[in-house]
Amino acid sequence: MNAASTKSFPVSWEELHRTSKALAWRLLELGPFQGIVAVTRGGLVPAAIVARELEIRLIDTACLASYRDQEQGSVDVLKPASLADDGEGWLIIDDLVDTGETAKVLRQLMPKAHFATVYAKPSGRPLVDTFVTEVSQDTWIYFPWDLEPQPSRPIVNQTL
Numbered sequence: 001m002n003a004a005s006t007k008s009f010p011v012s013w014e015e016l017h018r019t020s021k022a023l024a025w026r027l028l029e030l031g032p033f034q035g036i037v038a039v040t041r042g043g044l045v046p047a048a049i050v051a052r053e054l055e056i057r058l059i060d061t062a063c064l065a066s067y068r069d070q071e072q073g074s075v076d077v078l079k080p081a082s083l084a085d086d087g088e089g090w091l092i093i094d095d096l097v098d099t100g101e102t103a104k105v106l107r108q109l110m111p112k113a114h115f116a117t118v119y120a121k122p123s124g125r126p127l128v129d130t131f132v133t134e135v136s137q138d139t140w141i142y143f144p145w146d147l148e149p150q151p152s153r154p155i156v157n158q159t160l
Helices: 013-028 044-054 101-109
Strands: 007-010 035-040 059-068 071-079 090-097 114-120 130-134 139-142
Touching (some): 013 114, 013 130, 044 114
Parallel strands (some): 007 139, 035 059
C-alpha cells in the first residue's frame, strides 16, 4: 500500500456500476460527445457503463501505466488515444484521479477533452472536469478487480 495511504475503501461491482451511472447522469447535459477515451486499465469498466448510458459507440483507449503494485511512479504512455487528436468533443473516462500525474499527461495529450472520473482525491481533483465521489488523499481504493475478497496480485505475478 502507498505509504501515505492509511485508510482502505473497498468498492463492490454494484457500487462501481451505480457510481459510474451517476457519472453518466452528470455528463448527459454536457454532451453529445464524439466518443470516449477509456484510460486503461481502471477506466475501462466505468467507460463501458458511461458509453452504454449515453449511447456512445465510439470508444478509444489511452494506455498509461503509473502504478507498480501499489506504488505510484512515473507515468509511461504505452499507447495514446489514436482517434481523439487534441480531444475536442471527446470524453476521457478513468476510475480515479489520485495525485494528478496521469491526469497531467492526459491533459497534455488531449487538452480539449472533457475529463471525468468516478472518484477523485484532493491532489488530482483540480485536473478533472467532472467526478462523482471525493475520497481523502490517504485512502486506498480497492476496486472490484483488486478483490477476491482480499487484495490479489494479477495471475501473471503469482508463483505456482
